[in-house]
Amino acid sequence: xxxxxxxxxxxxxxxxxxxxxxxxxxxxxxxxxxxxxxxxxxxxxxxxxxxxxxxxxxxxxxxxxxxxxxxxxxxxxxxxxxxxxxxxxxxxxxxxxxxxxxxxxxxxxxxxxxxxxxxxxxxxxxxxxxxxxxxxxxxxxxxxxxxxxxxxxxxxxxxxxxxxxxxxxxxxxxxxxxxxxxxxxxxxxxxxxxxxxxxxxxxxxxxxxxxxxxxxxxxxxxxxxxxxxxxxxxxxxxxxxxxxxxxxxxxxxxxxxxxxxxxxxxxxxxxxxx
Numbered sequence: 001x002x003x004x005x006x007x008x009x010x011x012x013x014x015x016x017x018x019x020x021x022x023x024x025x026x027x028x029x030x031x032x033x034x035x036x037x038x039x040x041x042x043x044x045x046x047x048x049x050x051x052x053x054x055x056x057x058x059x060x061x062x063x064x065x066x067x068x069x070x071x072x073x074x075x076x077x078x079x080x081x082x083x084x085x086x087x088x089x090x091x092x093x094x095x096x097x098x099x100x101x102x103x104x105x106x107x108x109x110x111x112x113x114x115x116x117x118x119x120x121x122x123x124x125x126x127x128x129x130x131x132x133x134x135x136x137x138x139x140x141x142x143x144x145x146x147x148x149x150x151x152x153x154x155x156x157x158x159x160x161x162x163x164x165x166x167x168x169x170x171x172x173x174x175x176x177x178x179x180x181x182x183x184x185x186x187x188x189x190x191x192x193x194x195x196x197x198x199x200x201x202x203x204x205x206x207x208x209x210x211x212x213x214x215x216x217x218x219x220x221x222x223x224x225x226x227x228x229x230x231x232x233x234x235x236x237x238x239x240x241x242x243x244x245x246x247x248x249x250x251x252x253x254x255x256x257x258x259x260x261x262x263x264x265x266x267x268x269x270x271x272x273x274x
């Protein structure tokens with residue numbers, strides 16, 4: 001069977017093979033609710049629903065209802081904190097859409113696509129596809145604290161994979177990829193060439209080969225914690241405090257303290273523990 005990948009799976013493997021193992025092989029369920037995910041999902045949902053509205057209904061007064069329709073208080077400290085961030089989500093969506101003509105129609109939103117090579121399959125869901133001058137452009141929304149830099153867009157394996165999905169599945173030219181940072185309104189675009197996309201594909205192919213080799217070894221050997229640690233080593237970093245598996249990962253616990261479920265939005269409340 002061909003190895004199935006997604007931008008999220010590739011990113012997880014690159015961040016921490018141990019997390020990859022726990023998520024996709026062992027299928028451990030240690031997840032918790034995170035406020036930054038609740039907030040980000042609501043912003044994404046509101047933007048999707050906006051473009052589903054008839055043009056005559058795309059008015060600023062509809063935006064609070066669009067955010068509320070996608071909102072959940074999961075992960076927040078309390079109702080007051082959730083209300084504060086819900087209001088902030090409404091404001092940044094309103095500000096972002098103020099720069100978009102109400103008559104603008106994307107080619108599609110939250111489009112699921114996939115492509116395959118001789119050794120792996122890549123599948124993913126793209127926030128938005130725009131069409132201009134006979135080409136398709138990829139748009140990915142971001143809601144984190146920091147606006148993206150050009151290097152982040154140029155080097156993004158996920159954005160390159162999305163462009164390749166469009167080219168290979170829809171048979172349309174697609175070279176422009178962009179990150180839209182909704183809180184700041186920053187929009188950073190990079191134009192790939194066939195050669196740069198081919199380089200990204202080669203790197204993804206190399207990762208696919210590594211992942212498949214390790215998974216095959218795991219399946220064919222006598223499984224033990226020692227073998228797991230060798231094949232899927234933990235890669236401690238500042239991300240450990242936000243990992244769903246911190247509670248069962250000694251390496252992550254040694255790296256940093258457990259972050260509060262709302263801390264990625266509000267910021268740390270105590271000194272970093274390393």
